[in-house]
Amino acid sequence: MEKVVSAMMVRDRLGELLEGSFYQGNEYIIERNKKRVAALIPIQEFMVLRQIKRKSWDVVERLWARNAKVDPLRLEKDIEEAIKEVRARNVAGSD
Numbered sequence: 001m002e003k004v005v006s007a008m009m010v011r012d013r014l015g016e017l018l019e020g021s022f023y024q025g026n027e028y029i030i031e032r033n034k035k036r037v038a039a040l041i042p043i044q045e046f047m048v049l050r051q052i053k054r055k056s057w058d059v060v061e062r063l064w065a066r067n068a069k070v071d072p073l074r075l076e077k078d079i080e081e082a083i084k085e086v087r088a089r090n091v092a093g094s095d
Helices: 008-023 044-068 070-095
Strands: 001-008 027-032 035-040
Touching: 001 008, 001 044, 008 027
Parallel strands: 001 027
Antiparallel strands: 027 035
């Protein structure tokens, strides 16, 4: 369950919020001056998100390595063409 809490509440009740996150799976969005600045989530969720992030970066790094010697202008043109093709397919598929 997601709850919005103030930074002051976190300061005053950190132990309680940690227990709620760990034992009950509570998620807390932390606000400071009515601006969302951080989140407190169960460690299991954090580990899953970190693994997803790492895998995503692995893909990006492989693409960088594969295209390291490709002319940047050619690469940009190929990307633009691919985007146009996908958009055309999406428009055709929505008819």
